[in-house]
Amino acid sequence: MKKCQLFFWMMILGVLVVACNNVVEDTGSKDVDIPPGETYTAQGKYHLNVVYFIPSDLDTLPLWHKRLSKITLYAQEFYLQSMKRYGFEKTFNLEVNDDNPEYIRIRCIRSDKSVTDLKTCGDITQEVRAYFKGNPAELNSNHFLVYIPQYDHSSAITGAAIEKMNASSDVYDCGMCVFGYDTETFDIRHIISDRARKRFLPYLGDLLQDLGSSFFLLPAAERASDPFYSIMGDNLSKFIGFGTTKGNPDSFRLSASDAMSLSEIQVFNDIDREYYQERPEVTVEKWDLEFRNDTVFVACEYRTPDEVVGIIIYNDLWRSYTGNIFTDEDHLSSTSLASARDAMPYLIEDYFIEQLDGDLYRASITFPWTDVPIAWIATKEAEIRARFIMKGGTFYPHTGDVNIKGDAAMRRSFSLEWSIGAKPDFSVPDRVVE
Template sequence: MIKYSFLSLIFLLCLSCSKSKVTPDSVTPPVVVTPPIVRTSGPSSGNFNSDRKYNLNLIYFVPKDIEAIPDHEKRLSELLLWTQNWFKAQMGNAGYANKTFGLFTNETKTRVRIITIYGKKSSTGYPYEGGSTAVMDEVDAYFAENPSYKTSDHNLVILPLYGKKSDGVTPTGGPFYGIGKTCFALDYPEMDIRNLGKTDEIGKRFSVWFGGLVHELGHGINLPHNCQKVSENTNPFKGMALMWAGNGTIGISPTFLTDADCAVLNVNQIFNTDTKEYYGNSTGTITSINATYNSAKQAIVLSGKYASSLPVNSIIYYNDPNVNNEGIGANRDYNAVTWESKTIGNDAFYIEMPISEFTYKDNATPYELRVKLVQNNGNVISTNYSYKFVDGIPVLNFTSKVELSKIGWTIKSFSSEEATGEPAPNGKANVLIDNDINTYWHSKWQNGASNYPHQIIIDLGANKTAEGVSLVQRSGLNRSIKDFEILISDDNITFTPLLNTALLNENGRQNFNFASTKVFRYLKFIAKNGFDGTQFAALAEIGLY
């Protein structure tokens, strides 16, 4: 038996009943768990309606490490409603009454529906260069999950500023440009309609960023760059073309849409209240053109015929000067001076373009003329030609030849074609004689590429009489051919050389006269090299006249 002494028992009882002395410093503070901020993508709260099926998709895209700018829905709503009315006024001035782009608005028409999408990445994942793809991947994913909020093919995506430059005032941010039918712009605290028209530093900064938004919106609704005519530059009701440098003048000095711009917008999906389908497949081309300089009128006079699978609402003409070898085409066409005309009947056009409206008329500045068919489904199809000024007078050598019919023509043989790698019907040799300059043959590049020289023999079906050959480079000049030969034959055995010369690296039909009229059945075309130095070749069309 174990025995405990009394004193020992008392000691144990005291020990077990004693309390620790607690000091304030020893208290462990409670752990406060802050719940994560949940940012949910979605449209503006409230009821919004529109009078049409197709509307501008307005998206506010916020990277993971960036906060939305305060009052952005109010500020951007006021700016977009102002812009909507500005486009309406410009369209009215061009003869298209009450036409502008659609927006979802609230009942009082003081707010527009903005879809806020919170990005999955930090701002570094959406840089200026290349960031548009990452943004649109998430925008497209949102619309795939919420298809009712995508009401057209046109998107305006606005991102809050990421920071400021070293001056402490100039915003920096993500993508700010147009790609296809989507455009990007930037929001910052001073993006406020109260700054419209101000000429102080805040007003000037606002003009650049808001003007940039409207300019890029132009790209997102199908407008390329172009500039005002000489006389429009001093017209107090016109001034600066939006799609030239109007991003720096809108709201401060006269800024306008050119007639060519308005013709494109007239058939734009979100400028119309009908419910038909827009931007579907269609074809169109200029089948013949007559180009002369009328010295009495001091004007370039164009007339011609076109073929189109859809009705054509307007013909527009872009004269794009290659100033100081800057190049031509997208982002090099700011200084393209433009005209617009309506169709004559269902297949003809006519326009006079006074050379007094051209800024550049020196011998060193070649031009590309783009004649565009504006189809009623919103498509715009271009046929391109080249010309130049000599001593202030335009030299126009692209008047159409009367080409031989290609009925009965076949491809007898070819050294190479890309049968599957190009979008159908492109790639195959037979599209060289399909009378469509928008299709193209391409040398083989899949499963073992073919090298220069590339050759194609055309059987005309019977002996034909011709004075020359016409060739058209692939549109856009991708894989364009430089040096080539033309040979002819009666029997597809013995060939006689006729031409050994070079194409220009230009769009449009190029004519090459034979030394004399020839009669033959077989035409051999040999491509010897290309402008890009690779082994690949492409060509749109071969014809005879």
């Protein structure tokens, strides 16, 4: 009897050992992370320079390479899906690891300056630019994404800086996104849970927006008829689930004008050509505006010797300007983009542009006034303005220029009644201020 019991328990033990071995092997095949190899392959001739910047009194955070690779790949996919909606099969290029494509090349730059010496985006960009100046072979493009461990729980350096690669550059041709909110829990796996997203990824929308700014996009809002929120607009709090949502974060995307603009950006292309070479020349000569049957009719006549890919017409209601002061210079400054973040863009593509004579063209577009959210009509002054998308990645006006809204000829003001459902009045004289 004892021999039978011993034999029985030996059989049970053997079954458990085999079962445990099988579980370990299966788990290993699914969950064990394959470390990145030494080599990377670029997805295009020009690709984003991704950096992990470490001040002298900080250190890298656990799993930084894995976490930030997946965050960046998420951002890349976000831009791809938005671009595909408008017929562009492209996104910004990266360098992907050959052994494990869940890793991208991220250069870890350790500064000899402490956090007390690095207080602004400009301080960071100066350090990063100095590194690549000393290591020119590692420079892949004019665009950068710089991650930084968060300094403390109450502050972080973040934003987009538009600069010149060289002092002699004719245009601002360098875009740098600085994101200083990296923590140990900044991990894309939290994206699937509303609660986890609010707790661990509260600034993911800011990263996507600042990336757009570093690609020379200007702020712009969604229209009332759009079934989405603009990632370049002023509803970022809804990205992580605050307030009324439309299924966040999937409800955020680029606009058609954003997609057309990005299609010419250096790191979105694999065309071996020069980008951002010359400042374009555009002169707006005439605006024709008409309002009838709840529809706005806009025509813009302009001259340019350069190739125009598309024109963005902004309906800018200026609801955010301070103290109802129309001439506030802060709203014409490249350092304050907030006043442009609620403008609604309409895109005129090149095949809608009519050549009148030589370098004189006329671009026309109509849009329903119902596209304007009623709640936004809170000022008596508004404007229609234009931005030209040029071949080769430049714009007019270009990001980084002193006046992001262009000179007086680029903008046509109009009046609004101070009431719900107000209609535009284009009969008043143009009061745009230089």
